[in-house]
Structure formats: C-alpha cells, structure tokens
Amino acid sequence: MYHWDFAALWQFRNVIAVGFGYTLAYTVACVLLGLLLGLLVGLGRLSTNPFISGPLRAYVEVFRCTPVLVQLVWFYYALPVLVGIEMSAGTSALLALALYGGAFYSEIIRGGIVSIDVGQSEAGCALGMTRFQLMRRVILPQAFKRMTPPLVSQSIMQLKNTSLLSVLAVPDLLYQGQIIAHETYRPLEIYTMVAVIYFLILLPATIWAKRLENRLTAQQGA
Template sequence: MYEWDFASLWQYRSLLIAGIGYTLLFTAICVAAGLAIGVLAGLGRLSRHVWISAPLRAYVEVFRCTPVLVQLVWFYYALPVLTGIEMSATMAAALCLSLYGGAFYAEIIRGGVIATDIGQTEAGQAIGMTRGQVMRRVVLPQAFKRMVPPLVSQSIMQLKNTSLLSVLAVPDLLYQGQVIAHDTYRPLEVYTLIAVAYFVILLPATLWAKRLEQHHSKGG
C-alpha cells in the first residue's frame, strides 16, 4: 500500500506559491494581449477590403487549426532561426499564447457582430451615421452581451493552456511541480496537489462563466 506524505511538500510551499503567482500573472498578460489582438483581427475580418480580411482569416485559421503545444515549440525553436531575433522561453510563450488566444477571441467578436440584427445597422445608416459610427455606437454595445460568456470561457482556456509552458521550462505551476517531484520522488503527492490548485483556481471562474451563459440564455 502506498503511504501518502503531503507533509514533505511543506518545505517547497514557496515554489508552489511562486508557480501559482506566475501562472496567474502570465494568464492575465496573455488574456489582455489576446483580447487586444482579437478585437483588431475580429473587426478587420469584417472589412470589405480583401487585402485586409484575407490575411487576418489566414492568421485565425492557422492558429485555430494547429495544436498550441506545437505552436509553443515552433515559436521558441523555429521563429528565432527565421527572424534572427533571440527570444527567452517566457517571451516566446507569451507571444504564442497571445496570438493563439487572439485568434479565438477574433472569431468570438466577429460572430457577435454578425449575430446583431442587420436592421440596427440599416437604422443607423438611415440617420446619417458612417459605418464606423454605427459599429461603435450601435452594433458593438449590443453584440457585447453575446460576446461576454464565450470570451470568459476562452480566457479560462488560456489559463489551462499555461500548463503547457513547462515544456519550455517556463516557471509556471506545473514546472515548479516537476522540480519538486524530481527532488522529493513524490510525484503522486506533487501532481495531486497541483491538480487541486488548478481546480480551486478554475472552479469559481467556470461557475461564473456558466452563470453568464444562463443569464444570456434568459435574455438578461
């Protein structure tokens, strides 16, 4: 029978806390950057000019149709060779996850705008608004309610994706756990504790996302 010993991990609490802090900070940065990219790409995909919409569509499809782990490895090992710009593991991971999240945010934003009643756009144009004014003052405020639940859900996925950063030796929670497991030879306790930590972090966010979806489905 295996004898569990979580007490032996107490001396490594500072590493675990640092890993949690790094994971949350990294997620916040990637979500913020991804949203900024997503807004630009999502609205750009609605452009009537093919030279704007076509490259953005290619960007979205490339990032949505390739595994994020492959992207992380490519950004860290291949991109510096192609560009001649050396990047740290943290910078490569942040750039990759921001662009990856931006591709999904872009589709959420584009879908929210498209789902808005076309009559709203026609009414705005009828009173003399430009296309940009209609988008800012009429369409986006109405589309925002539809966007919030999927945007929150995608942001939760961004936090989950940070667990892949350990392959680049980025000091997130999972990487710190690997260090501790190697030092203590207690992988069961370490990875169980890490799973619990992710659960405690993600459960409130997941429940909040669920409530947003229910609120929207009721027309709130």
C-alpha cells in the first residue's frame, strides 16, 4: 500500500510558483512571437514571387516536419556551433518554440485569407483600394473570425510544448517538479501535482476553443 503525502508541496510552494511563472511567461512570449512571425510568413507565402514564397515555404515545412524536441536540442547545442554565438538555454528555447509556432500559425493565417471569396477582392480593387487597404479593411477582418478557433488551439499546443523546456534545464514547472522529486523522493505526488496544474489550465482553454469552433460552424451554417 502506498501512502500519499503531499506535505512537500507546501514546503516547496515558492519553487512551484517560480516554475509556474516560467511556464506562463514562456507560453505568452512564444505565442506572441509566433503570431507575429506567422502573420508575416503567412502574408509572404501569398506572394507570387517565388524568391519570397519559396524560402518561406521551406521554413514552414522544416519546422512542421521535425519534432519540436529535436528542434529545441538543435537550437541549444548545434546552432551556437554553426553561427559561433553562445546562447543561453532560455534564449534557445524561446527561439525554437517561437519559430515552431510561427510555422503553424502562418499556415492557419494563410488558409484563413485564402478562404475569403475572391469576389470581395475584385470588388475592393474596383473601388480603387490598394492591396494593403484591401487586406486591412476587407480580407483580414473576415479571415480573423475563421482563424480564431485554430489559432487558439495552436496556442494551447504551445502551452503543452513548454513542458519540453525541462530538457534544456529551463526552470519551468516540470523542471522544478523534477528538482523537488529528487529532494523529497516523492515523485508520485510531485508529478501528479504537475499534471493536475497543466490539466486545470488546459481544460478551460480547450473547452473555450471548442465553443469558438462550434460558434463559427453555426455562423457558417446560417
């Protein structure tokens, strides 16, 4: 019979709080940087110039077709050797996750823009709108509504991916949990606590994403 003992959780509450703070901070930073990069890449991929769209497509395929854990390790151990610039584990992790997220965000944004009826673009051009005005006033406002559910879902995935930061010794929630488990020899309680915290964050976010998707489906059906 195993006797559960969660007393260590209270003893190390400050360490847990620090790990939780790192997890949220990296999630927010990776989502914001990924969205910005995804917007630029998504718009760039719509270009008819192959010298612009070609390299951007290569970037998207590379990051979509390799595991994010491999990317984290590569950015931390291999990239400094390649460019001759030392980077901390935190910087490498942020760069890798932002680029990884940006590749997926760009496809969501590009798909949302392409889904808008081409007739609206033709009508805007007939009114004398520039390409920038057409994108800002007509295309993007409509596309954003369609993009919101998948963007939220991808942001949830970014939160899940932060659990991999512990591989690079970034003091996120999971890494701090490993430290506490080594100190207390109570891995069952500690890792259960980590799983519960992730669950309590991700469950409401997942329900919200599903409601957004259902609302969009209902609007399109109407």
